[in-house]
Amino acid sequence: MTEQQARLERLARVVVEPLHRYLLRRTHADLAEDVLAETLLVLWRRIDDVPGLGPGDDDVQPDTGPPPDPADVLPWCYGVARGCLANARRAEGRRLRLLERLIRRQEPPAVIAPTDHTDHTDLYAALDTLTALDREVVQLWAWEELTPRQIAEVTGLTPNAVSIRLHRAKKRLAARLGRKDAERPGHKRVEGRSSQ
Incomplete structure (x- = not known):
């Protein structure tokens, strides 16, 4: 060999x-x-x-x-x-x-259609509202579990640009999915931070 x-x-x-x-x-x-x-x-x-x-x-x-x-x-x-x-x-x-x-x-x-039998229709609809590059950044982060540095290597962006795109895309997805201001049970928000 x-x-x-x-x-x-x-x-x-x-x-x-x-x-x-x-x-x-x-x-x-x-x-x-x-x-x-x-x-x-x-x-x-x-x-x-x-x-x-x-x-x-x-x-x-x-x-x-x-x-x-x-x-x-x-x-x-x-x-x-x-x-x-x-x-x-x-x-x-x-x-x-x-x-x-x-x-x-x-x-x-x-x-x-996805092979998973769980209904992810809302998630896929929310992902479709993102630009192709933002969707790719989110998928690399969520599905492939890559860090921003690694995503930058895949996409050709800088790690900083990846972090910014990821942050903004996650905010847009959360808003689209109706989770923008949802508080977790048992947590009180004090000056923008969780008290627990």
Whole structure:
């Protein structure tokens, strides 16, 4: 096994599952699988660019080498997956436009329902009121549990810009969901702070 293969195997063991979840939250399962494969191909080609992966060793096998820290490698890998998903969506859009021209009718794209049976209609409606970038920042924070610094690495924003966008987006979501001034039971507000 080559050094590059060993390094990719160690990286894949850490990032494949989180990347797959990330993609499933943003698109349908078939496209998520294709984009994950494309993401792994990009990671293969750019294995030396992955921050936090560290230098490889020719003699290290994937089972004996230390796994990378997910907090170091995942934000960069999310950024790669995000770019691959954007490319796939553009390609799919071009294909659909060509198909529409060929059959001379337009059909709306299918809406993929969440696999969770809990009703999150209000949440998804509130998320749809945000800009695409604000929605992505909130989803990276809430679903992928990334810090503002890590979100900045994924989106190309500064950590400060991410923090500001996240704060404002959370306020808009809370207001949209009717939780703007809701007090928690058992807590009294004194000069803008909880007394407990």
